[in-house]
Amino acid sequence: MHPAPIAQRLTRPSPLRTHTFGEYRLTHLPDGLVQLNPTGWFPGLTAADAAGFADHLDAEGCLVAAIGGLLVRYRDRALLIDTGYGPRRLAADRTHPALGALGGGGLLDSLAEAGVAPGEIDTVAFTHLHDDHVGWAFLGSERGPLFSAASFVLSTAEWRGGGYGQIPAALHDRVRPAGDGQEVFPGVTLRESPGHTGGHAAYVLTGDGGDRLVVAGDVMHSPLQVAHPEWPVFFDSDADTAVRTRTAFLRDAATPGTVVYAGHFADVVFGRVRADGGGHLWDPLP
Template sequence: MIQIGEYTISRVEEVILDEATSLFPELGEETLAANRGWLSPNFYNEERGVFLTMVHSWILRSASHTIIIDTAGGDDKDRPLSPRFHRARTGFLERLKAAGIDPEAVDMVILTHLHSDHVGWNTRLAGERWVPTFPNAEHIASRAEVEARDPERGAASRPPASWNVYRDSIQPIIDAGLLRLVEGNEALLPGVSLFPVPGHAPGMMGVRVEADGKVAMFISDVMHQPLQVSYPDWNSRYCEDQDLARLTRAKILDQAAREGALLLPAHFGQPYAGYVRRDGDRYRFEPVETML
């Protein structure tokens, strides 16, 4: 765990996925070969020729608060457009409890954006109904993101199968009165605030924790792999607004390097977080020494 002021930072893993190198359309064999030395084995699997992608929740705990940042993919969800998450059974909830986190004691859930691998454990299946997994938690989401995913609004023109995420993982939270809509730049608690990181998703938000001269930035999917620290113009094929995603990434890298901020992305391999250092006119990724 890492300590920032009164908050401890930890993580609970849901699943490790193989990600094809086609994640980055610009990636060629020569560039991959030049970076294998530091990518393997934590970020790239040589034998299978794939990136390793983590799906997990970040946990912020203090004496008075238990906060979950993103809720992974979820179990039993109907995801025909995302076969890796379709009807999954991951054991995540048991690992969460084993980490000492009682779902009923969680008082805040921050949803950085509403892609399927970030909201799935908002709800769990109880009989034939989707019910809140964290029934006493305020769930925080971007107003722009919710509007973009709502089948009655921004998502109306998308395939009906894409509406499942909203219907099984967002709508039940709304119906339970647990969702708080934000603009994405609010202070939530002393030392904990939101900041906008759009591009990968329209209303995507980061979470900033600052205390005692230390800064941690949970940056969601601004980067999917640490290779993007060295090649910040590369977007993943999942980024919805490619130009805006590049602008956001450039801003975050510059800010992290200037502030010496700890970056905690959503999908990096172990040790899952690190720092951005300037290296001439480029950046390099420096993993943390503490395994999270």
């Protein structure tokens, strides 16, 4: 089967996609999508600006942001970074002017397709605690939490900045706050990346040969930001810090041997950042 043209992939959410990285098997687990109104999401952009990237817009004139999580399998262990939005859907008129429709519900089916049960995941790590990243994490039944064997990792800053109030008290004994550079899973370290939230975290997986996979989280939401890290984002809690973080993230991501997982990037969630003159471009992986 031939891969779909990039133009098609920019306007749809990613299906389940898997890449092998040395001993690691990395799988994007789709949960749903959110539409981003470009002139609301990026304050200051006009309709004329949006016409310049029409190839990124769906039939309703919105950017398509995938929602899901990254499953990392290493030997007999499993890490899940972010857990999607959960089993709910909101029409555009029930979200926010910067958004369109928002919905999840597919993560458990994606896990099943990947051959992993929720109870087999021993670590759930969060980039931050917005609804579209924690949706399935704290759900359960009379048998207990969905991720019954997992500890929950987030940055110490996110925990102290309000995370203790967002994570159910009954699960606090499972929480493992981590600092910048701390290993949270074999070969995976947390990187403080503030701006979208005060305690936002990226994650860096370093393989045996020195190659890296960097998890962007909400440092970026669209491949357009690779070329335009200076565009402010409506939902960034500190716009100036977020721009500095994006700019530094891109410089680092352009290092040879680095793959980026950007979970909101439509159907181009895995790719490489390429230096281009004074800026950067996004080269999606197949």
